[in-house]
Amino acid sequence: MGGLYSEYLNPDKVKEHYNYTKETLETQETPSRQVASAFIILLCLAIVLENLLVLIAVARNSKFHSAMYLFLGNLAASDLLAGVAFVANTLLSGPKTLGLTPVQWFAREGSAFITLSASVFSLLAIAIERHVAIAKVKLYGSDKSCRMLLLIGASWLISLVLGGLPILGWNCLGHLESCSTVLPLYAKHYVLCVVTIFSIILLAIVALYIRIYCVVRSSHADVAGPQTLALLKTVTIVLGVFIVCWLPAFSILLLDYACSVRACPVLYKAHYFFAFATLNSLLNPVIYTWRSRDLRREVLRPLWCWRRAAGVPRRRGGTPGHLLLPLRSSSSLERGTHMPTSPTFVEGNTVV
Numbered sequence: 001m002g003g004l005y006s007e008y009l010n011p012d013k014v015k016e017h018y019n020y021t022k023e024t025l026e027t028q029e030t031p032s033r034q035v036a037s038a039f040i041i042l043l044c045l046a047i048v049l050e051n052l053l054v055l056i057a058v059a060r061n062s063k064f065h066s067a068m069y070l071f072l073g074n075l076a077a078s079d080l081l082a083g084v085a086f087v088a089n090t091l092l093s094g095p096k097t098l099g100l101t102p103v104q105w106f107a108r109e110g111s112a113f114i115t116l117s118a119s120v121f122s123l124l125a126i127a128i129e130r131h132v133a134i135a136k137v138k139l140y141g142s143d144k145s146c147r148m149l150l151l152i153g154a155s156w157l158i159s160l161v162l163g164g165l166p167i168l169g170w171n172c173l174g175h176l177e178s179c180s181t182v183l184p185l186y187a188k189h190y191v192l193c194v195v196t197i198f199s200i201i202l203l204a205i206v207a208l209y210i211r212i213y214c215v216v217r218s219s220h221a222d223v224a225g226p227q228t229l230a231l232l233k234t235v236t237i238v239l240g241v242f243i244v245c246w247l248p249a250f251s252i253l254l255l256d257y258a259c260s261v262r263a264c265p266v267l268y269k270a271h272y273f274f275a276f277a278t279l280n281s282l283l284n285p286v287i288y289t290w291r292s293r294d295l296r297r298e299v300l301r302p303l304w305c306w307r308r309a310a311g312v313p314r315r316r317g318g319t320p321g322h323l324l325l326p327l328r329s330s331s332s333l334e335r336g337t338h339m340p341t342s343p344t345f346v347e348g349n350t351v352v
Contacts, residue, residue, distance in 0.1 A: 007173050008103040015098045017184040020176045021261055022268065025098065033094055040090050040275055043282065047083030050285045051076040057289075057298035064295065067148055068133070071126045072288055072295075074152045078118035078159075079281035085111040086278055093271075105185055106167040112274075113194070114163030119281055121155035123242060124201050126288075127208040134212050162197065166190060182256045182270040192257045195250050202246070209239050238287050245280035248273045 007013055018025055058064045058073040092100065092108050100108070128151075172179040172187040180186045213236075252273045255264055289295045 005169075008106075008167075009101050011099070011101050013102045013173065014100050014105050014185065017172075017176065017179060018098065021179055021181045021184040029094060037090050037094070041087055043275075043278070044083040044087045044090070047086075047278070047282045048080050050282070051080035051083065053299045053302065054285050054289055054295075055080065056302070057295060061298055064298070067129050068126070069295075070148055070152070071122065071129050074155070075119060075122035075126060075284055075288070078115055078122050078156075079284055082112070082115035082119055082278065082281045085115045086275075102171075102173060102185060103167065106171070109183060109186070110163045110167055112163075114159045116277070116281075117162050117194075117198070118156055118159040119284070120198060120201055120246075121159060123238070123284075124205055125151055125155060127205045131208045131212055134215050162194065177261075179261075180256050181259065181261060181264070181267045182253065188257050191253050195253045195257070198246070198250060202243070205239065205242065209236070234287065234291050238284075241283050241287060242280060245277050245283070249277040 015025075054076040055073055058069050058076070064073075089108055089112050092104075097105070166186055170187060170190050171185055173185065175187070178187050178189070180188050180191050183191065252267065252270050256267055256270070259267065285299075289299055
C-alpha cells in the first residue's frame, strides 16, 4: 500500500496511463479546443450565477425555509459547486493534463464526481419530499428540521466517499490493464460502480414520480387541483431533463467498462457527453424556480435592484409587492389543509 501511495506524486504516471489508453496525446492547444473551452467556461459561469441567485433568495427570505426550499437550496449549492469544479477541470485539461501528478489528477476528477453526484442525490431528496407532500405521508415528525439536515448531510457524505474512493486507493495505478479509457487513472470496476449507483438513483426517482402521478390521478378534486396538476407537470419536466442529460454519460461509461483498450474510438469523445450532462446543473434552477412566482421574484430581486441603481425605469404593470395571497406549501399538503403559510402573488400560486 505504501508503494501505491508513493506513486501519487510521480509526475510521469499520468502520461504513462494516457499513453496506454489513448491513441494520440494532446501536446498543444488548438484554436478549436480554445473556443470549446471558452464556451464551456461561460456555460459554467452561468451555472454559478443562477444557482448563486437561488441560494441568496432561499437564505434571505424566511418563507423559503421549508422542507422543499431547503432541499432546493441544497440542489443549488451542489450545482453551483459543479459549475466551479467543471471550470477547474476545463482549465486543467488538454495539454495541461500531462503535467499533473496523480494526486492532482484525482483531485481534478474527484471534485467533479463529488459535486455532480451531490446534484443527483439532491434531486432524489426533492423527489422524496414531493412524494411525502403529495401522498400526505407524515415522514418528518416534530423534529423534521433535524431529519432534513441529516438527509442533506448524508447526501454530501455519500458524495464525498463516492468521489474520494479513487484517491483512497480504488484506482488502477500499477495495473494498466484494468484502467478506464475515459478516465485513465480510474479502475473500470469503480466506473461500473458509479454508473450502477446513479442508475439505481434514476430508477428510484422514476418510481417516486410514477407514484406521485398515480396518487394525483386517483385523488379527489381537492387534492388533484390545478396546483397539484401543475406540480405533476413540473416533476415530469424534471424527470425528462434528468434522463436526457445523464443517459448519454451513463451509456458512454458503460461502454467504457465493456470495451477493451483502444477498441472503441467513441470513448475519446467522452468529454462531450460529460459537458452535456453538466447542462442538468444549468437547467435545474430554471425548472425548479421559474414555475414558482414567489421564488422567481426573489431570485430576480438583485437584478431589479441593479436596474433601479442604473436608473432604468420599471415597466408599468409590474408586480406590486403588496398584492399578496396565502401560499399553500408542502407542509399544508401533508395535512390536507389550506392553511396559509407564506405569501404568493395574486396572479398565480407557487407550484413547486
